[in-house]
Amino acid sequence: MDFKPSPERQILFDTLKKYFEKEYSLSDRNIAAHSDLGYSKKAWEAMRDLGILESLIDPELDGFGGTALDISTVFEALGRGLVVEPFLEVGILAAKVLSKGNDVQKSLVKKILKNECLPILAHSETDTEYSKSFVETKLSVEADGSYKISGAKRMIKHAAEATHFLVTCRNTGDASSEAGISIACIPTDREGIKIDSFATIDGGRVSDLTFSNVSISSEELVGELGMSYSIVSDAIDTGILAICSEALGIMERIKELTLEYLKTRKQFGVPIGKFQAIQHRMAQLLVEIEQARSSVINATIYFDDETEKEKTISAAKFSIGKIGTLVAEESIQLHGGMGMTWEYDLGHYAKRLVLIDHEFGDEDFHLQKYISL
Amino acid sequence: MDLNFTKEQENFQIEVRSFLSDNLEPQVVEKVKNGIPITKEDSERWHQKLNEKGWLAGTWPKQYGGQEWDVVEKFIFEEECGSAGAPRIVPFGVGMLAPVLMKFGSQEQRDYWLPRMLTGEDWWCQGYSEPGSGSDLASLKTSAVRDGDHYIVNGQKTWTTFAQHANMIFCLVRTSTEGKPQEGISFILIDMNSPGIEVRPIITLDGSHEVNEIFFSDVKVPAKNLVGEENKGWTYAKYLLTHERTGNANVAVSKRKIQKLKKLADDAKKNEQPLSNDPMFASRLAQIEIDLQNLEITNLRTLASVENGEAPGAESSIIKILGSEIEQDIDNLTRKSLGKRAFVNEPDALSSGYNGAEVVPKAAAYASGKYFNHRKKSIYAGSNEIQKNIISKLMLNL
Numbered sequence: 150m151d152f153k154p155s156p157e158r159q160i161l162f163d164t165l166k167k168y169f170e171k172e173y174s175l176s177d178r179n180i181a182a183h184s185d186l187g188y189s190k191k192a193w194e195a196m197r198d199l200g201i202l203e204s205l206i207d208p209e210l211d212g213f214g215g216t217a218l219d220i221s222t223v224f225e226a227l228g229r230g231l232v233v234e235p236f237l238e239v240g241i242l243a244a245k246v247l248s249k250g251n252d253v254q255k256s257l258v259k260k261i262l263k264n265e266c267l268p269i270l271a272h273s274e275t276d277t278e279y280s281k282s283f284v285e286t287k288l289s290v291e292a293d294g295s296y297k298i299s300g301a302k303r304m305i306k307h308a309a310e311a312t313h314f315l316v317t318c319r320n321t322g323d324a325s326s327e328a329g330i331s332i333a334c335i336p337t338d339r340e341g342i343k344i345d346s347f348a349t350i351d352g353g354r355v356s357d358l359t360f361s362n363v364s365i366s367s368e369e370l371v372g373e374l375g376m377s378y379s380i381v382s383d384a385i386d387t388g389i390l391a392i393c394s395e396a397l398g399i400m401e402r403i404k405e406l407t408l409e410y411l412k413t414r415k416q417f418g419v420p421i422g423k424f425q426a427i428q429h430r431m432a433q434l435l436v437e438i439e440q441a442r443s444s445v446i447n448a449t450i451y452f453d454d455e456t457e458k459e460k461t462i463s464a465a466k467f468s469i470g471k472i473g474t475l476v477a478e479e480s481i482q483l484h485g486g487m488g489m490t491w492e493y494d495l496g497h498y499a500k501r502l503v504l505i506d507h508e509f510g511d512e513d514f515h516l517q518k519y520i521s522l
Numbered sequence: 523m524d525l526n527f528t529k530e531q532e533n534f535q536i537e538v539r540s541f542l543s544d545n546l547e548p549q550v551v552e553k554v555k556n557g558i559p560i561t562k563e564d565s566e567r568w569h570q571k572l573n574e575k576g577w578l579a580g581t582w583p584k585q586y587g588g589q590e591w592d593v594v595e596k597f598i599f600e601e602e603c604g605s606a607g608a609p610r611i612v613p614f615g616v617g618m619l620a621p622v623l624m625k626f627g628s629q630e631q632r633d634y635w636l637p638r639m640l641t642g643e644d645w646w647c648q649g650y651s652e653p654g655s656g657s658d659l660a661s662l663k664t665s666a667v668r669d670g671d672h673y674i675v676n677g678q679k680t681w682t683t684f685a686q687h688a689n690m691i692f693c694l695v696r697t698s699t700e701g702k703p704q705e706g707i708s709f710i711l712i713d714m715n716s717p718g719i720e721v722r723p724i725i726t727l728d729g730s731h732e733v734n735e736i737f738f739s740d741v742k743v744p745a746k747n748l749v750g751e752e753n754k755g756w757t758y759a760k761y762l763l764t765h766e767r768t769g770n771a772n773v774a775v776s777k778r779k780i781q782k783l784k785k786l787a788d789d790a791k792k793n794e795q796p797l798s799n800d801p802m803f804a805s806r807l808a809q810i811e812i813d814l815q816n817l818e819i820t821n822l823r824t825l826a827s828v829e830n831g832e833a834p835g836a837e838s839s840i841i842k843i844l845g846s847e848i849e850q851d852i853d854n855l856t857r858k859s860l861g862k863r864a865f866v867n868e869p870d871a872l873s874s875g876y877n878g879a880e881v882v883p884k885a886a887a888y889a890s891g892k893y894f895n896h897r898k899k900s901i902y903a904g905s906n907e908i909q910k911n912i913i914s915k916l917m918l919n920l
Contacts, residue, residue: 150524150525150527150592150822152523152525153830155523392823420920425911427920428911428920429907435917435918439820440816440817442820443816443823444815444819447819463816468816516805520808
């Protein structure tokens, strides 16, 4: 038995960690994350040069990674850095979907690596419906064999800057049925698309999208008509693994920040970390964080096991949701007033950690799913 | 990352499994699986079977009758025993005193005491806690004063598990009041049949008799029963405690208990449906299952680091906290799942001499008793608060 990452992955993690510590200042990040763009193009380009995207993508599409362990390693590092640039949206969600497409679509993955395009998956439709198969956006077949899509997507991150949308839509079946789901890959300047963007609490921008009779050709479908649920599902599962790992990196960084604070902040003449009431809360956090890490390791181990995958993914997302909120709230409490300030790093990590529970299904959703499996 | 057992480890697992299925007594397994206490004789028969196979003290060196199991083999053995519902090996001799004698005892002590642990000639108990010294163990007061070839021991020990069965006790005693409290403690072996020893039972809230108080009045103990050096006992005690705190994950036992609980919930009815379909119940159960699954990995991570040569530090404290709390959660939900049947308390219902009415389901015989009895798990072996102190000191450096 051995739980250590391979030497190559350890080097990758260490390199990224050092890079973020030196080159990715939180104050610059916060300005970019809450700007009109929602991230920094300069930082995005600099980080791409490090090969982060390649490490998320299969060798056959010009990457050099893409396994569950690669993804988990990289996203833990991204979490430590509180990176807001669209690695999840482009490097995981869009790239996973496009890798199942035709040659033109596959070539978009290679273009992602060359910074020639920014495709974004437009899937989620309602605010509180987390089911992966929930799609009401309508795909209608025209007389000439071409298609039109109409519907609305909500809370699509980094959509305003996208070059392509990968729009899920259905021509048959109920709103939550797995059968009948298609994906259309279309340029974002196609007629009939409306984009309304919002600022977010944790950084980056989100958009609501409206599609009104948007024309698409049959070559623009990713996969077969009505048969693309498994493509979306696989992309989202990979996304869950990625943000669970991101959450681990955030928790580790929060642990460091909090410990440092407990050792330096003095009250009643001693560092507050000398008080047992504080020590026990912190010790409990450490215990919980180790359990969170184990849940992600478990999901990584079973990621390629079709029978165990969904159950371990849901167990991990549940654990991360429950423990993440606890770690965020406790670390703010342990920092006292300092934890409440915009200027100090902690609050920004805490916000992202809590909001991760709102992505791809929260702890209640995944607990119910775990029970149903 | 590689989570698989080696071929040898897999073969060992198969061997253990088949040994257990050939040798466990069904009526003892039934008691264990229903959470009912087993008797001294049940334990002794099982110890003897294991000893014939050479597995009573598998981690011991070969020269003393062990197999030199490493942490993974020990883990495999314990997990298989846990799943099968085997009685737990009573740890005080083979698991606790033996490592101390091997590291700090004289050759004469090893040659005399170790074989007797295997044959069952001695049943050991542990004399650590005192009425005024629980978590603050180093404040202990039971004194041993040297008098020629003997020590004269006076004082009181408490919470002594199975003292009613034991013929020997290893004790921490005060041999000096100079310096720090830790510096005046010695480790000594005392015959329970010595004049001046009185054992009084402590009945716990569930009505069971596991623990005792022991009174020492001018008890004469041969000086050759001192282990190691006088006043160095605290070092030996700490060494022993690290052994006591490993193996507290109890993953296999907890898994087996969850299976049992699921069965109970399938058979019980709520709103005319199986209890297992009740969303509130299903949610409680699923959360425990996920916690346990996470603990299994946390535990394996610790094992793997020990296997790869890293010393187990405060990780065993993490495991102790989680293992005890998860088992308590299962006992809690088991009690709830029985509804009104949880009032019943007939812990002897599966014993041969029982002639009362049959308890159905069997698990109800002692479910509430077990729940209350297992509140001890977060208190003993270093309370969970003490474990947090250890984590704060050793892992967080606070």
